[in-house]
Amino acid sequence: MSNVWIVKNEQQVQTEGTTFNISSKNNKSNIKTDIENLWRMFSMENLSPIIEDFLIIGMAVFTVDKKISRRFSTDGWSRELNVHIPVLEFQKWLSVKNKLEKTLSFLSGDNWILSFYPTEERFRGDKINKKYSVKNKASFDCISLFSGGLDSFCGALKLMEEKKNPLFLGFKEYSLLIKRQQDLFKEIQEAYDQQSSDFVQFSVTPGKPFNINESVVGESTSRSRSFLFITGAVAVASIIGEYTPVYIPENGFIGINVPLTQSRSGSCSTRTTHPYFLKLLNEVLDEIGVTHQVMNFYSTMTKGEIVEEHKNNIVFREKFKETLSCSHPCQGRYDGVSPPVNCGYCYPCLIRRASLIVNGFIDDQYNPNYELNRRFIEENNKLDGKASDLKAILFTLKRYVEKRHDQLFIRRLLRIQGPLTSVEINSYERVYRESLREILQMIDYEEVTNGGGLKNYMDLKESYEELC
Secondary structure (H helix, E strand, O other), X not given: OEEEEEEEOOOOOOOOOEEEEEOOXXXXXXXXXXXXXXXXXXXXXXXXXXXXXXXXXXXXHHHHHHHEOHHHOOOOOOOEEEEEEEEOOHHHHHHOHHHHHHHHXXXXXXXXXXXXXXXXXXXXXXXXXXXXOOOOHHHXXXXXXXXXXXXXXXXXXXXXXXXXXXXXEEEOOOHHHHHHHHHHHHHHHHHOOOOOOEEEEEOEEEOOOEOOOOOEOOOOOOOOHHHHHHHHHHHHXXXXXXXXXXXXXXXXXXXXXXXXXXXXXXXXXXXXXXXXHHHHHHHHHHHOOOOOOEEOOOOOOOHHHHHHHHOOOHHHHHHHHHOOOXXXXXXXXXXXXXXXXXXXXXXXXXXXXXXXXXXXXXXXXXXXXXXXXXXXXHHOOOOOOOOHHHHHHHHHHHHHHHHOOOHHHXXXXXXXXXXXXXXXXXXXXXXXXXXXXXXXXXXXXHHHHOOOOHHHHOOOOOOHHHHO
């Protein structure tokens, strides 16, 4: 088991194991962050104690997730993580400890143990913002996460079309994505200049810890990034006012996260908008007295349906190509392509491509070195190679074609990741079936435009029309 201590402001704590310090001075901290700007931009000195705790927990979880390698775990994936976290509201967090551990374990696929300990230290709560113009909290009525992906872009347009006044929140994990997010927001803001909106970004970068052991070598999967993202959004919502909602726009097919093959339990995909995760998270917030709820208004829609909702919007038509849904948008430089770019072959890219094709859009903003055809599979036919997601999707289509009339089988697949209510299972069954039809329509398109061979590779004879 990995034993990690989070220390606040160099507080003197008897620690055993790996230690990270979240210091009041960034140059003394081995978790670098500018997260204090989330409240200083409103000319506030600090957050409420319970919200500050939630934010520190988010930073701690993200740090541990990024720094403790999965390769030292027994099965190569699930880690045993014991994290000691300083909190101001010790009794409140003790009361939800088990539920929060369950929530995080579901999200990341690990076994989390949260060992809270009391502190009176406040985090960077001695200054107000003097560098930038102060934002008026009364100008906003909701918070929405904005990653620069297609779903979050469409979600932003939806909120603006509904005459909301959102504050969009971005996370600065990759420097190459920062400007792309800012440029997309600028287009939205200029098109809806009669409404209040703004966009802020924050960063949390775990550095080298104290007392390093061999398991602290870094980890690339980072499922908990979304949890940190949410804690930042809830922090801003708490300043805007009670009951301010937090939105995470994401299509239901990605949200339900059905394993593509028997050997893939969704380990490479997000669980952030799975209804079970959101249910547990909102219960934790309610039980500690936080009035903000985290919601996904796209949970019952396919990605193609989301695109269809906005396909006549002039901002969408002009800027959708600049959105980045890729799981590794900054790796194009290895192929001689200037990043950031959609690779075109990872799971999120394939779902994105299908959603655009079914709506009549031709998106050429992909790595030009790869075309979706049988040759691509044969040239990248390693277990973890570039074609692995495409092969998994082809297998999923083949399985669906064979089992599409077996409703019990389909519903078992939907329940693999977590429990669903009867209403949810009905909604997600529809989303699952429609999403696979969208993907098959993309495969039919690729057969004509990129040399074909994909359907023959998986012995797929049915067309999109035959499954409708």
